[in-house]
Amino acid sequence: MNYKIDNLQYCNWSRETFEFNRSAGLDAVHVTIVYHEDYNEFLTEIKKWQKLFKDNSDIIFQGWDYRDIEKANKEKKTAIFFGFQNCSPIEDDIKLVEKIHKLGCRFMQLTYNNQSLLATGCYEKIDSGITNFGREVIKEMNRVGVVIDMSHSAEKSTIDAIELSQKPIAITHANPNFWHAAKRNKSSDLLKILSDSGGILGLSLYPHHLKDNTNCTLESFCEMVAKTAEIINIKQIGIGSDLCLQQPDSIVEWMRNGTWSKSTNFGEGTKKKPGFPKQPHWFQDARGFSNIEKGLKKVGFSDEETNGILGNNWYNFYKLI
Amino acid sequence: MNYKIDNLQYCNWSRETFEFNRSAGLDAVHVTIVYHEDYNEFLTEIKKWQKLFKDNSDIIFQGWDYRDIEKANKEKKTAIFFGFQNCSPIEDDIKLVEKIHKLGCRFMQLTYNNQSLLATGCYEKIDSGITNFGREVIKEMNRVGVVIDMSHSAEKSTIDAIELSQKPIAITHANPNFWHAAKRNKSSDLLKILSDSGGILGLSLYPHHLKDNTNCTLESFCEMVAKTAEIINIKQIGIGSDLCLQQPDSIVEWMRNGTWSKSTNFGEGTKKKPGFPKQPHWFQDARGFSNIEKGLKKVGFSDEETNGILGNNWYNFYKLI
Numbered sequence: 001m002n003y004k005i006d007n008l009q010y011c012n013w014s015r016e017t018f019e020f021n022r023s024a025g026l027d028a029v030h031v032t033i034v035y036h037e038d039y040n041e042f043l044t045e046i047k048k049w050q051k052l053f054k055d056n057s058d059i060i061f062q063g064w065d066y067r068d069i070e071k072a073n074k075e076k077k078t079a080i081f082f083g084f085q086n087c088s089p090i091e092d093d094i095k096l097v098e099k100i101h102k103l104g105c106r107f108m109q110l111t112y113n114n115q116s117l118l119a120t121g122c123y124e125k126i127d128s129g130i131t132n133f134g135r136e137v138i139k140e141m142n143r144v145g146v147v148i149d150m151s152h153s154a155e156k157s158t159i160d161a162i163e164l165s166q167k168p169i170a171i172t173h174a175n176p177n178f179w180h181a182a183k184r185n186k187s188s189d190l191l192k193i194l195s196d197s198g199g200i201l202g203l204s205l206y207p208h209h210l211k212d213n214t215n216c217t218l219e220s221f222c223e224m225v226a227k228t229a230e231i232i233n234i235k236q237i238g239i240g241s242d243l244c245l246q247q248p249d250s251i252v253e254w255m256r257n258g259t260w261s262k263s264t265n266f267g268e269g270t271k272k273k274p275g276f277p278k279q280p281h282w283f284q285d286a287r288g289f290s291n292i293e294k295g296l297k298k299v300g301f302s303d304e305e306t307n308g309i310l311g312n313n314w315y316n317f318y319k320l321i
Numbered sequence: 322m323n324y325k326i327d328n329l330q331y332c333n334w335s336r337e338t339f340e341f342n343r344s345a346g347l348d349a350v351h352v353t354i355v356y357h358e359d360y361n362e363f364l365t366e367i368k369k370w371q372k373l374f375k376d377n378s379d380i381i382f383q384g385w386d387y388r389d390i391e392k393a394n395k396e397k398k399t400a401i402f403f404g405f406q407n408c409s410p411i412e413d414d415i416k417l418v419e420k421i422h423k424l425g426c427r428f429m430q431l432t433y434n435n436q437s438l439l440a441t442g443c444y445e446k447i448d449s450g451i452t453n454f455g456r457e458v459i460k461e462m463n464r465v466g467v468v469i470d471m472s473h474s475a476e477k478s479t480i481d482a483i484e485l486s487q488k489p490i491a492i493t494h495a496n497p498n499f500w501h502a503a504k505r506n507k508s509s510d511l512l513k514i515l516s517d518s519g520g521i522l523g524l525s526l527y528p529h530h531l532k533d534n535t536n537c538t539l540e541s542f543c544e545m546v547a548k549t550a551e552i553i554n555i556k557q558i559g560i561g562s563d564l565c566l567q568q569p570d571s572i573v574e575w576m577r578n579g580t581w582s583k584s585t586n587f588g589e590g591t592k593k594k595p596g597f598p599k600q601p602h603w604f605q606d607a608r609g610f611s612n613i614e615k616g617l618k619k620v621g622f623s624d625e626e627t628n629g630i631l632g633n634n635w636y637n638f639y640k641l642i
Contacts, residue, residue, distance in 0.1 A: 038412070088413065092579060092580055092581055093581070094580060094582060094583055095580065114452060114453045115438060115454065117435075117438065117581075124449065124452060125450075127449065128447035128448065128449035129446075131435060131436035131445060132435045132444060132445060132582075133435055136581060136582045136583065136584075139583075140583070259414040260414070260438075260453070260454040261415060261457045262415055262460075262461070263457075
């Protein structure tokens with residue numbers, strides 16, 4: 001059985017966006033449901049999702065573990081797994097880790113760009129690694145079954161997390177920086193450590209993470225995947241597209257600035273281009289999975305390898321949570 | 322005019338504890354009103370204080386600036402200034418800095434032992450200094466008039482804060498580590514930098530910060546003050562006793578652990594001595610100020626220098642807020 005999984009999307013959800021995912025044949029999507037929200041605000045987001053599940057029950061349902069990926073495949077639906085891009089919802093309370101897990105959270109980033117109470121983000125000047133509270137939280141995430149996601153974290157913090165975690169960690173959405181030297185992309189040294197530890201990398205289709213941004217070619221992307229497979233075990237590579245379909249630009253401003261600054265930070269954008277960048281033509285939405293499939297085969301990946309990258313590798317990772 | 326000021330107390334407040342301070346002739350006390358509380362919990366503490374002010378209006382009132390120290394002296398009352406030992410009440414929201422100031426907060430520690438969103442605490446393994454959010458918050462604290470207090474912070478973070486702040490900072494309650502090498506006490510290098518920047522040190526009477534703990538002698542304490550005055554300008558030394566009168570031991574456990582760990586951290590205590598330590602006999606409560614006065618004169622301080630340490634130096638510092 002082959003599964004198709006996009007392990008990171010943050011769309012402005014509607015019937016249409018869920019239908020794009022179904023048309024792409026996605027069995028599972030890990031969706032970001034909060035960034036900087038606290039615990040109570042997270043509960044509000046859960047309520048919104050309960051309505052989305054009810055209104056679209058013919059094509060989506062909430063995923064709790066890997067068996068829901070199998071179920072989705074059988075029922076031709078998409079299982080939606082919840083994740084956080086920052087640790088704000090657990091506030092400063094270790095007991096909230098179990099609570100967010102009970103409500104379905106399966107992935108939590110320890111940081112989003114800046115320093116958090118747990119670790120250092122990739123936009124800080126100095127990376128002090130995992131904090132005292134961070135060590136406690138990693139133990140607890142391992143215990144209850146929330147995956148440590150270091151996509152937006154700084155390098156030492158990520159290496160610390162790999163060492164401290166009893167279970168493999170994930171970088172759900174980032175690319176190697178040998179291909180495109182964005183702050184958010186990862187060094188080859190780090191990717192090697194991730195691979196050796198059994199961790200997984202979800203490759204991103206967000207233009208700021210792509211060589212030549214919106215103009216990135218499918219060939220260039222697939223050649224990058226081939227080179228990445230020389231660093232990381234090919235069974236530990238998947239897709240985490242970082243699709244932010246139909247989001248207004250106010251959302252990316254909030255993602256970058258939260259409530260922590262009185263001045264505006266443009267993150268990966270610039271003052272002239274502050275908004276969401278345009279997707280490359282071959283990946284306008286998840287239906288671009290079929291283009292990636294062709295592209296991967298063209299650069300020499302076997303059917304099995306290609307199916308691994310497009311979903312089976314994530315499916316196997318979900319079995320470890 | 323001479324003023325007497327204790328610039329850090331965290332007592333279990335009652336008529337009796339306020340009377341101790343009046344008997345000691347204290348014109349002002351900076352009280353810790355929150356540690357790990359968030360903004361809403363801080364509002365709850367404010368309500369408790371409104372009742373305390375109402376019930377004890379003949380001997381205390383809320384202080385807002387240095388003129389309230391003068392007023393307290395005239396009216397034979399004690400002005401109570403609010404402060405935080407952690408930055409939790411501003412959560413991740415820069416706009417809350419102005420709000421806490423409006424409600425009377427005049428001192429805020431950037432950290433309490435562990436890493437915060439702003440800086441690194443003295444109990445972390447690695448100190449990455451002031452964070453991106455921390456830089457924004459320091460600017461805002463300077464603008465609205467909340468003093469940066471680095472008593473529980475790590476060294477690099479403290480030096481960063483001194484450099485970044487446009488106004489002098491405070492270490493409201495700590496001692497030099499040349500005298501007693503506790504984690505919370507400060508290096509001579511740091512104290513020199515603090516002095517050169519116009520900052521102030523409040524000397525602590527908390528037993529874990531004292532040489533020989535509860536058995537510390539008045540002579541040893543006063544000799545330490547004399548040596549400290551060789552490092553720090555004598556006009557920048559005051560008292561921040563860290564008195565925690567009548568607090569149950571559950572409070573010190575909460576101060577040390579908050580909600581961040583499932584195991585118990587004993588901080589400056591030990592598993593065998595987890596509770597609050599006993600005060601030295603010569604400083605059971607603020608009435609011990611008279612013993613310190615005698616002791617300081619005995620080691621050679623002039624009347625003016627002694628009065629400076631016992632309150633005038635803090636009074637002058639309040640004029641800079």
